[in-house]
Amino acid sequence: MSETTTTDLYEVTMALSYLRERMTKPATFSCFVRQLPPDRGFLVCAGVESALSYLSRYRVGLDDAREFAEALGRPVHDLMPLVGTRFTGTVRAAPEGRVVLAGEPLMEVTAPLPQAQLVETCVLNHLSHQTAVASKCVRCVLAARGHAVVDFSLRRTHGTAAGLQVARLAALTGFAGTSNVATARALNFPAVGTMAHSYIEAFENEEAAFIAFARCHPGPVTLLVDTYDTEAGVAAAARVLRKLDRADGSAVRLDSGDLKKLSFRTRAILDAAGLPQVRIVASGGLDEFAVHDLVSAGAPIDVYAVGTRVGVSADAPYLDSAYKLVEYAGRPVMKLSSAKVTAPGRKQVFRRPGCADVIGLADEPPPAGSAPLLETVMRRGMRCTSPPPLEDSRRRLAVEVAQLPAAAREIRSPEPVRATVSEPLAALTAHVRQRIEHEVFGTPREAHQDHVSG
Amino acid sequence: MSETTTTDLYEVTMALSYLRERMTKPATFSCFVRQLPPDRGFLVCAGVESALSYLSRYRVGLDDAREFAEALGRPVHDLMPLVGTRFTGTVRAAPEGRVVLAGEPLMEVTAPLPQAQLVETCVLNHLSHQTAVASKCVRCVLAARGHAVVDFSLRRTHGTAAGLQVARLAALTGFAGTSNVATARALNFPAVGTMAHSYIEAFENEEAAFIAFARCHPGPVTLLVDTYDTEAGVAAAARVLRKLDRADGSAVRLDSGDLKKLSFRTRAILDAAGLPQVRIVASGGLDEFAVHDLVSAGAPIDVYAVGTRVGVSADAPYLDSAYKLVEYAGRPVMKLSSAKVTAPGRKQVFRRPGCADVIGLADEPPPAGSAPLLETVMRRGMRCTSPPPLEDSRRRLAVEVAQLPAAAREIRSPEPVRATVSEPLAALTAHVRQRIEHEVFGTPREAHQDHVSG
Structure with a gap:
């Protein structure tokens, strides 16, 4: 079993279709947690380092193509367009050991659409599992x-x-x-x-x-x-x-x-x-x-x-995590189906003390007194930062947690810290919703209260 | 990181002490699940094959000894008695994909005491996780x-x-x-x-x-x-x-x-x-x-x-599993502390149709109409059976599940099937309890109702 075939089959069928349609322009996927589990007032970002290692190693070999072909019941010839694929994209991520809130991107992956799709399953797995466990661990401390x-x-x-x-x-x-x-x-x-x-x-x-x-x-x-x-x-x-x-x-x-x-x-x-x-x-x-x-x-x-x-993070053994397309070929996109609305566009989290965060667009000016949470950690498929020493991450996390509102740090029934949404992101969300409703339904539907995330 | 150092430190400290005390006679550890989680009427045994692979590969190398020494803050010389250790024992196990009940051994490991101890963490990990997931999966079917x-x-x-x-x-x-x-x-x-x-x-x-x-x-x-x-x-x-x-x-x-x-x-x-x-x-x-x-x-x-x-077996992400010493140097042993009493001696599960099981001693005559569940799968550290084809295991599991009492197969609030304990095992349990109470306390304590398992 290769690491490359450790994936959901649909990543492969979609990637093949994208290549056939010549849909290889840059796509941005945002990985975030929609809702916190009960008894979590905040999360601790983790899994970024192992996800980046995975992306660095990613390669579709001929053997992988054979396995994909067998899985699809198709001749190996049909899978040849995938052979040689590596991950050549840009990754922006919250550093491991930073506090993250519902709806905030842990990671945004920008790469030619087929690549960004192929890596979905494993990226989501690394971030999802490790963030769940780190968030449980810090509560014990x-x-x-x-x-x-x-x-x-x-x-x-x-x-x-x-x-x-x-x-x-x-x-x-x-x-x-x-x-x-x-x-x-x-x-x-x-x-x-x-x-x-x-x-x-x-x-x-x-x-x-x-x-x-x-x-x-x-x-x-x-x-x-x-x-x-x-x-x-x-x-x-x-x-x-x-x-x-x-x-x-x-x-x-x-x-x-x-x-x-x-x-x-x-x-x-x-x-x-x-x-x-x-x-x-x-x-x-x-x-x-x-x-x-x-x-x-x-x-x-x-x-x-x-x-x-x-x-095993027994009371919350998984997170309501998602890896959602937010932009393709410069066009912001979103999903409208019930209870799972995602906000379009590449994002940034603007952190102010106490995690009074604003989720905004990646290219909007930061609010006063805020610092961006997401850093560019990979360019052209290569790490462009060194992971911070564990000791530094641990110290920073301790400080960040200590500054959270006391209610978010409660062990029983904590009150989650909630990020707000910037004006430009809210405006873009409304605009894209209108555009999609026009394209898909020919007319805007009834007014929605968007649950904006990601 | 080697597979051998992927272990709890205490396995190493105990093994060293056993070697120093020349306590290298055969020990039998029994791996079982004490209680079923809520909403489980039975379990499906799994993890045996990967546990056996682990045992086949087990070896303490010089590099492992160095890591152990560093972890203990001791000179590597002190760890040399462990170098070269392989697993040379006998393993009896329920085949993967068989129904198992609370208290029934999934596996019994008999080996020189230090070996049987060193492999505890990983054996328990394989059996515990995989049995939890298999038991969840079969309920979906x-x-x-x-x-x-x-x-x-x-x-x-x-x-x-x-x-x-x-x-x-x-x-x-x-x-x-x-x-x-x-x-x-x-x-x-x-x-x-x-x-x-x-x-x-x-x-x-x-x-x-x-x-x-x-x-x-x-x-x-x-x-x-x-x-x-x-x-x-x-x-x-x-x-x-x-x-x-x-x-x-x-x-x-x-x-x-x-x-x-x-x-x-x-x-x-x-x-x-x-x-x-x-x-x-x-x-x-x-x-x-x-x-x-x-x-x-x-x-x-x-x-x-x-x-x-x-x-992730979300409603029961772990099992109340144990790897307990039940016999050392031919002497049956047990633990008496609150709510975690274990039954002594090497065991067998005598299965009758519908999983009307009797947990007995390994060497007692089988009850009429029963067949033993545990098979000897490893001798002198080597596999002595081939794992059955997956298709056969799947078919057998389907038949075994279909024969369970309907109440055990309920999705909500199933009634667990409970094994009974043979007369010889009950007698041995009472005898060993008396012996320990005499040895440890000098006198028998108040009468106990044993919750016999494993």
Whole structure:
């Protein structure tokens, strides 16, 4: 399977038709999220870097043409016009790790129409999945209010490739570490881990397991205390840490039960054992909602290990994302069908502090005090900027999130920040709607309240 | 990033400790799903084949050891005991595409303890994700009651690798095709596709777009009719199909709005145009619930294209899966902590017609009229069976699902089929609990009602 055939068949049938019709003028597609999921006050743009890598590598080879021909039940000859196609277009995108709002382009792709169409499926996939996960991750960091959050999701992400991305997005959004060794090493990000229940069970009893673990691993250790009975496990861990003089930097992990109640009991047992420096790690089905409740209750938990629910963005496992044609051959276009109206034209997001954004046209003058969000990152199919260091993106995101209205940062029922639409974009939208209604229906239809996006 | 470092760090710390303690006797880990998600009456086992491929390839190289050492902040020398590790164990598994129930092992891995531990993260990832998706897919096929279902999910799966798996599982569970060219070709499965709204918008009007598409693509075509106004779009499609004499085998696609109402209107317009043979494809946010409602309402839809919600298993994007140690060095083990009790010992699922299953011990005599579900698929780290042809698995799954109790096949609020536990397994569970309570606490605790699984 090649990366090029990893696409929806219709991209190929459309591209062939465009070539046959000589419709190869520049087209601009805008990728945006129409509506935020419930419990999201904002999104964090992600997937741009891997989408750009994909575009850089894109090439239709003869083998790909053969596969397309077989899929279509046509002779390979018919597919020859596609062979040799590379992506030679211009890409403007919001940098990874910037806040984005409903209707704001994450990326705009301008290229000869067949090219811009062929890459749709994969571009949308990269941006959609990664933006969903990054937006979930940053909420965990918000919920933890300064406590450390680490990623334990690899075992239940949608394939291991997804797990590698989740760990990267955890690093981008301010997590303190990941259990995922490959990503941790690739990003020079802390790898973290403790032990499994099976480890304890393989020994005669908990104390023997703790001692063996500490013997093997010098320095701080994290001991899992809930295999049989949590309070007994904490007491055993305390005995071992004292006996071996390994308390400094060490921790115990709670992975089941009533984490609030158990964390208070655990803290009390550790303190009574003279081990106030031993920290408490909590895990087991945690997400930003659970972390928020624990932090709000003052639970004495030092590190929150979030896993599955965050790695699959369980409450919003997909985004209402779109890759829409907004301009072809210099002519702005839009779609009118119910509830999915898109705004025409190449766009820019003019960001003012607190993400009081204006969505406007790419070539209109920026409103006072605003800075453009979309940057030109690819020209003639080649990267023209370097991706910023992860550390810079993480810092910038933290600042940007801190400046959002408090209501948008709520964990439960946040109020989404909404971008406004510039006068020139609103005027163009009305104009294109009129033009299409005239062309398609011969007459304007009843007045519509446009839900402008993209 | 190597596949071997794509793992949770704790697998490595545990394996090192096991080696140091010379705990290298055979361990058996059981991978199972503790509880079904809401709206699942049964699961479909999947991910076995890719998990076995992973195990066949597994190897800790020197480069991996270096990465592990860096992740742990230890000298590479300390990691040398792991170098050269391969998976040399035995694997028993339910074949892909068989029905599985809560608590039933999907796979049991028996290998020297460090090996069996090191592979945990990836084995769990493969089985967990793919079983979740296959279980969602088969429900779409059930909901469609004989109408064709096709997969359009690639654009919003969790990465493109996940999308390739979704298409494969769609084929396994009885879909009629996928938009995903790579998987379609790899499996000799029909690739399907139509056109995007952008295609229509790139032309002066719908009719011009339809004509151009038909001109490029001989044979049946599927025309997207909802870009501007659905009824006008259907009328335009009807004119083009008649004019070009291309109605036979062709279809129109509805992708937005009230699909029930629009499908009836569309059917009426097509019939009135003398085109009863033109079929209707519906798409746009469909899942098994929406398909069920449309089919139940008698909507004249011929093909249901399901996408995002199915590809990410939106209502159950993860399973409550576990990879639990059940035996070490011939000694059955279990975990007692709250709500997560696991049953000890190597197991077998004895299947009787209708999935009236008994979970028992691997070496107990099978109940009358039952057949074992788990097969030995790997010995000494090598595959010892060939994966069955996809077509055979699909046929067998269809038969197995048809024989399930009707209540388990309901789309809304199904009643899960529950396996019973054999006498020998129940006796062993009670015995091991007593032994652990004696070892860990010195005395049995209050009587428990075991929730036996795995």
